[in-house]
Amino acid sequence: MKKMIVKGGQKLSGEVTIGGAKNSTVALIPAAILADTPVKFDTVPDILDVHNLMLILNSLNVTSHFNHGELEIDPTNIKAAPLPGNTIRSLRASYYFMGALLGRFGEAMVGFPGGDNIGPRPIDQHIKGFKALGASVEEKKNAVHITTGPDGLQGARIFFDLVSVGATINVLLAAVKAKGTTIIENAAKEPEIVDLATFLNNMGAHIRGAGTDVIRIQGVDCLRAKNTHTIIPDRIEAGTYLAFAAANGNGVWIKNVIPEHLDPFIAKMQEMGVHLQIDEDKIYVPGGDLLAPITVKTAPFPGFATDLQQPLTPLLMQANGRSTIIDTLYPERIKHIPEMQRMGGRISSKDGIITISHSTNLKGATVNASEIRAGVSLLGLALMADGTTVIEHADHILRGYDRIVEKFRNLSVNLQVITESADVSR
Numbered sequence: 001m002k003k004m005i006v007k008g009g010q011k012l013s014g015e016v017t018i019g020g021a022k023n024s025t026v027a028l029i030p031a032a033i034l035a036d037t038p039v040k041f042d043t044v045p046d047i048l049d050v051h052n053l054m055l056i057l058n059s060l061n062v063t064s065h066f067n068h069g070e071l072e073i074d075p076t077n078i079k080a081a082p083l084p085g086n087t088i089r090s091l092r093a094s095y096y097f098m099g100a101l102l103g104r105f106g107e108a109m110v111g112f113p114g115g116d117n118i119g120p121r122p123i124d125q126h127i128k129g130f131k132a133l134g135a136s137v138e139e140k141k142n143a144v145h146i147t148t149g150p151d152g153l154q155g156a157r158i159f160f161d162l163v164s165v166g167a168t169i170n171v172l173l174a175a176v177k178a179k180g181t182t183i184i185e186n187a188a189k190e191p192e193i194v195d196l197a198t199f200l201n202n203m204g205a206h207i208r209g210a211g212t213d214v215i216r217i218q219g220v221d222c223l224r225a226k227n228t229h230t231i232i233p234d235r236i237e238a239g240t241y242l243a244f245a246a247a248n249g250n251g252v253w254i255k256n257v258i259p260e261h262l263d264p265f266i267a268k269m270q271e272m273g274v275h276l277q278i279d280e281d282k283i284y285v286p287g288g289d290l291l292a293p294i295t296v297k298t299a300p301f302p303g304f305a306t307d308l309q310q311p312l313t314p315l316l317m318q319a320n321g322r323s324t325i326i327d328t329l330y331p332e333r334i335k336h337i338p339e340m341q342r343m344g345g346r347i348s349s350k351d352g353i354i355t356i357s358h359s360t361n362l363k364g365a366t367v368n369a370s371e372i373r374a375g376v377s378l379l380g381l382a383l384m385a386d387g388t389t390v391i392e393h394a395d396h397i398l399r400g401y402d403r404i405v406e407k408f409r410n411l412s413v414n415l416q417v418i419t420e421s422a423d424v425s426r
């Protein structure tokens with residue numbers, strides 16, 4: 001287990017460069033096994049999820065090398081093999097091996113995934129999609145076994161009952177090499193889905209409409225990488241630094257951002273009174289603004305991202321009044337609340353509504369990062385508190401925040417991460 005030690009009273013200043021999007025990367029890596037050539041990505045974030053996906057690739061005899069943000073994957077000698085259960089459970093996106101293995105071998109046996117503990121996370125829509133493509137799905141005690149008949153996967157029309165990032169990506173991965181045309185309706189529209197489609201199309205896939213709610217995929221036989229794929233910037237990492245810089249900064253440039261991906265988040269910050277300077281691919285946060293309270297309701301893209309509701313909390317605690325958050329996607333994404341209360345944060349949750357009030361007497365404490373965004377929001381609060389905070393289970397933060405200690409050091413903030421016992425996840 002890792003602990004993060006944070007001294008309070010440190011203000012962010014300087015600049016930070018955002019890494020490649022976690023939620024793109026974790027789909028792109030499984031997608032790489034569909035290729036008939038080696039593939040190469042750059043601006044790959046150095047996060048635990050990437051290292052764990054590399055372990056899964058290794059179990060399939062797929063070699064991968066990660067160096068200075070460049071990740072090379074060679075799937076040309078891939079062999080179907082059992083996947084390592086512990087690693088599969090260490091992250092959510094391991095479930096993309098269902099779609100990718102199905103596309104590659106016509107069969108997949110994948111353990112149930114892990115990922116953030118943010119309430120129930122069913123995969124019924126993924127399974128509905130695989131079945132529509134002609135697969136048989138058997139849910140075993142700890143794994144899902146998906147098989148196809150001698151004709152393999154057949155293109156089909158799939159209407160999702162709800163908008164799901166994971167189901168859209170999983171079905172897309174399975175359909176890319178299926179016979180005929182697949183039409184996904186009520187598809188998720190997240191930028192990470194567009195990024196994945198761009199990568200696959202550049203290798204010869206025929207995917208149209210990614211980024212809208214209807215995606216059409218004409219199956220192809222072969223996928224060949226011709227160039228390096230640059231991963232889009234992580235809008236959630238960017239939003240986290242934006243919020244922390246506005247809550248507790250002395251002037252911060254956030255570089256390598258696509259501001260349009262952050263539209264609803266930026267709109268809410270501006271509604272609070274944060275004066276942002278927005279350039280083509282970077283944003284300046286002056287800090288020290290007088291802040292008004294707001295109401296936030298999360299929604300699928302292009303709505304306000306659920307992954308940013310917790311990182312926004314330290315900023316809401318600086319506002320002059322009471323803010324509210326309703327997380328429509330994950331109403332149980334509230335594990336940060338008792339930890340923040342122990343630090344003196346004025347935050348509570350009742351009947352699905354999170355209420356956050358101006359909090360002045362914040363003090364350091366030992367707190368638990370139960371998941372990635374809960375953990376990082378505790379870090380944001382710890383920087384504003386008196387005294388030292390110890391964040392236990394900081395591994396969750398490292399699942400998705402690229403080189404966080406180094407990035408904060410460049411922002412004049414000193415964080416310490418210590419390993420308590422042998423770390424088996426990496």
Ligand SMILES: CC(=O)N[C@H]1[C@@H](OP(=O)(O)OP(=O)(O)OC[C@H]2O[C@@H](n3ccc(=O)[nH]c3=O)[C@H](O)[C@@H]2O)O[C@H](CO)[C@@H](O)[C@@H]1O
Pocket residue numbers: 023026092093120121122123124125126127162163164165166167188300306307328329330
């Ligand atoms: C690796 C990755 O990209 N993770 C993101 C992805 O997670 P993930 O892909 O797991 O989230 P989904 O978009 O699938 O979930 C959206 C909602 O649909 C529900 N649902 C989903 C699938 C299904 O088969 N049945 C069902 O009921 C979920 O419980 C949730 O309430 O999108 C979430 C919502 O933006 C983000 O918080 C996660 O960071």
Ligand SMILES: C=C(OP(=O)(O)O)C(=O)O
Pocket residue numbers: 022091092093114115116118307372373400
């Ligand atoms: C919920 C998240 O991730 P995952 O889906 O990988 O658990 C997240 O990134 O906030």
